[in-house]
Amino acid sequence: MKKVSKTIRLSDQAYDIIKESILTGKLSAGDTLPEERYAKQLGISRTPFRDTLSRLAAEGLIYQRSGAPAVVAEFTKDKSEEYMEIRSVLEVYNLEKVLPKINESKLKQLKENLINQQDAIMQNNYSEFMKFDKEFHSIFIDLNDNQELQNVVNKYNNDLSRAFLLLSSTVPSSAEKALQEHHEILDAIEKRNFIAAKNKMIIHLNNVESRFLKYYKSQK
Structure with a gap:
């Protein structure tokens, strides 16, 4: 250490x-x-x-x-599901709030993040991918001036990080699918289609939960 x-x-x-x-x-x-x-x-x-x-x-x-x-602390499937539900509600709400604030500088930051995600996948480094995955979502959270919202979302992201590490390191295809979904979110934002961006985020977060539950079922 x-x-x-x-x-x-x-x-x-x-x-x-x-x-x-x-x-x-x-x-x-x-x-x-x-x-x-x-x-x-x-x-x-x-x-x-x-x-x-x-x-x-x-x-x-x-x-x-x-x-x-x-x-x-331990984390369980049931507790992880609860955290994912709360995280999804807060992230979608936040995205609606901050979409108009996303300027060229933030778009560049998001694009660079996706490049880093792709590099991590190419290197089969899924713990590194998880870091950039978390950073992608944090970029939107950090645009909100509501510090309490940031704190709550970050708490649930911390609680889920170990579960996501387990998932991403065991099922590489999950990382590839997540990256594709991130690209779709960013594409909608670039087109200033905020309704589509919100819907893409909802689909992405639902898919993350589905992949997570599928992994747990496969371990039984």
């Missing part, structure tokens, strides 16, 4: 490192996070590490227990 540097607040760096380890599957559901051991690995004292644990617990990524080490 990486150690923190001294130029950025210790608890912030520790938070980023532990969070990345959870979202990328390096730390699995049920893994414990003993304060003394992890603080030592990170090269920090236990006080900033406790701050880190509090932030991760607030995001639902870990559970803190009295008299016992914190544990990485």
Whole structure:
């Protein structure tokens, strides 16, 4: 595990490192996070590490227990479905709000993101694809000035990241389909056809859920 540097607040760096380890599957559901051991690995004292644990617990990524080490939270099919439903409602609502704000600079950013998605697929790097997939959706969220909406959507995206990592790393075709759907969303936006863009986003989010459930059924 990486150690923190001294130029950025210790608890912030520790938070980023532990969070990345959870979202990328390096730390699995049920893994414990003993304060003394992890603080030592990170090269920090236990006080900033406790701050880190509090932030991760607030995001639902870990559970803190009295008299016992914190544990990485589990995610289930049912819980993931609930998160996807909430995420879909919020993302579609947000897209309607921010579509008029998408200028040439944002279009360029979205196009570059899709290139990065394609490169990740070509390299069979599906964890990297997941990162750019999440970034694609975040571009729209970040256009909204409503900070609370951003926080809520980001929370559910964090909760789903481990599930999406499992899906994308196991079923490469899901990444290719998602990329095609992203292109269709962007194409509608470029044509300033906002109704079509909204509908394409709805179709995309529904398809993500369908692919996710199909994967779970295949594992039974």
